[in-house]
Amino acid sequence: MEGSGTVYLPQNKKPMVCVEYPGIVQNVDKMLQTLGGEKSVSRIYADPTRRLELYFRPNDPYCHPLCANRFPTTTMILRVKKRVRRKKANEMQISEPNQEGSISMEIIGVVGTVYKFQGMSDFQYLAFTRSSDGTITSLYDKVLLKKPEKEEFFHQDIVYHIPPPIFSRLDSAIDYHYRPNVNHREGFQSPQVSSENLIGLSRARRPHNAIFVNFEDNEVPRKPHQAAVKNWEKLCTNAIDIHAEEEMKRLFNIRPVWSRSAIKANISLHPDKLKMLLPYVAYYMLTGPWRSLWVRFDYDPRKHPEAKIYQVLDFRIRCGMKYGYAANDMPVKAKRSTYNYSLPITIKKPAPQMVSIQELTQGLGTSTISSSKKAPSNKYKLKESVYIFQDGTLPPYRQMFYQLCDLQVESLQAVIHKNDGKESQCTERDGWCLPKTSDQLRDAMSLMIKQIIRSKRPALFSGPSTSTENKEQLTYESGEEEDDEEEEEEFHPSEGSENEMETELLDYV
Template sequence: YREGYNNPQVSDENLIGLSRARRPNNAIFVNFDDEGTPTEPLDAAVQNWKKVCTNPVDKKAEEELRKLFEVRPVWSRNAVKANISVHPDKLKLLLPYLAYYMLTGPWRSLWVRFGYDPRKHPEAKIYQVLDFRIRCGMKYGKRTQTTETLSLLSLSHTVSVHDLKQGLGTSGASGAKKSASSTYKLKESIYIFREGALPPYRQMFYQLCDLNVESLQKIIHRNDGTELECTERDGWCLSKTSDDLRDSMSLMIKQMIRSTRPALFSTTTSNEDGKEQLAYETGEEEDDEEEEEEEFKPSEGSENEMETEILDYV
């Protein structure tokens, strides 16, 4: 949150969609300042999942998600979708069966294992969320994907328990074709930030443990062992940690694009500070890039899936 930000007052007057029928997913929502921690799902959530868990594939997905929450207690939905293959509609029912959803604070928009309270564990700072946006001037045309993004492969090979717990994902390449077991898996780039690779969208929601760059991890861990208080703005991290991370990530992206695709940069005289601005290419090359875009669809529906995820449960 920015300095001086206050959560808006919630009332019937400023809520949208009150007349819409509530979706029967029965997730438990928790605000940062709520007391207590949910320890089990709602009965309705249990019943909903049992109704649709009718075949070995569904039971396997449940077992795999349980294992994910055992080694890492906090997950974004996109991170889950990059690690297990499950139909999106069934995942909407499975998540409330195993975890509760944080609405505000440093773990907002994330799913937390029942019984675990990140507000009480300083080590949970690695699971905090970072809202990162490419902060450059754009020439808005058709949304395009770069070859750097397209080269990132889906998570289709074995990951160690340590990797899952600490984040960082996997690396390397695999030429194998997509198997039936990874039908619904998203690409790793949807939740992991790596130096030298562009984010697939202009706005991304990363967990701090999934910023796979040593210099960024040093920023996150610079107060290890001296955490005194968990605040709604910064969690267990030092003040301004999110700002420092965004500055470093923006610089990495600018340097990477300047070295690989200098044509995207233009110096405009209209800028008061005279700084370079990043401009998306438009024109004849869009036809070729549009074909690439069809091959890479990391998320169904909204590009800001984590922003609108709550709409699936209200």
């Protein structure tokens, strides 16, 4: 009705999506090409966690996108027409104003989602070279393969063109609020700053008073720091904590050397309390065959040949064309990668909930929980697969730190105990074992894992490779690699990661 504020929407109108394009559109086809085409827009619209990407140079593989945020909206698209009487050429102009023509409106569709480009455009990286006279030459014809090329194409001289794998992680401006210097407590000593890191720490680390021992050190500690004792006595406030302390001491009486992953699989204790309890009962080995392991106080594995069963083995699942399967074909989780950043093209997921103070102070729970629910005593307990290797099962991660006693395979134990009673010297690389024992164990474990993957995914090994497999079988049995260059001489613990038995320096320094 004319003059009414009520609008009736037609039933046959389909919902529409609006994109606030940051530019003047003169060609619709080219505009859709910068958005990836209609299929790309539809695919991104179907996933609410994705952001719409705009490439100003869609044919340039080095072009970085501008991302749009998704917002719900309730708007309509109207087509407005106004009838205006056109004057004839022979009509004389008159001073009287023309009367306004009739206006008609039509609802084309209803918009329920709108994409708005609110961020800044990312850095752009162009492939070109500049000569001494200022001439600019493009490198796209040399760095991009458009057709199969001969070998000479890859041996031609070319200017180095190594684009960075990632640019800015944020596409919106943020305010950096400068803070004054932190006022530490009395007696605080500023951490030493090396020439490689001129930016010091903003606050003092929370001391956990762990004792670190290197393989070259002459003596091992006999008791914990007094501060570690006070910290644990202050934190141990209930019966559950006392029981955890007794269980921890019982474990170290049974076995003097433990990994933190193995401890987590045998004791259910909050990680923050575990950080306080471990320095109270054991010291930490930094280097040598027992590196990244916790050792009972007053026990020196370098003086006891029977301690070789507690040595650490850095095992990494081998993958590649040489072994018959690629990294993407592995049914095992990968380590944390450098590329696992929160990129601008995705929406951040909600952060995990923080642990309540009541949970830390009162323990893991009360005894009034019904039997139908999972017992709280196992809330923080890990599975045995995080530290035990068994034939027929795959490791949970591609890199694992095993203790030799946790390799529950008879053939592996035979290699470990080959020199029982003949141990003469404890070396930093091999400990009490024979030289290259770790290499033989890795070869045998890799062959077992390959057989498991073969049984789970036989399509990966369907090609004719009998002669190669026979040769590889002999290679694994002899414990030698085909090429000396591929032999892994040293294995270093990776920087903190939850998918391995990691070094805990960051937690205790």
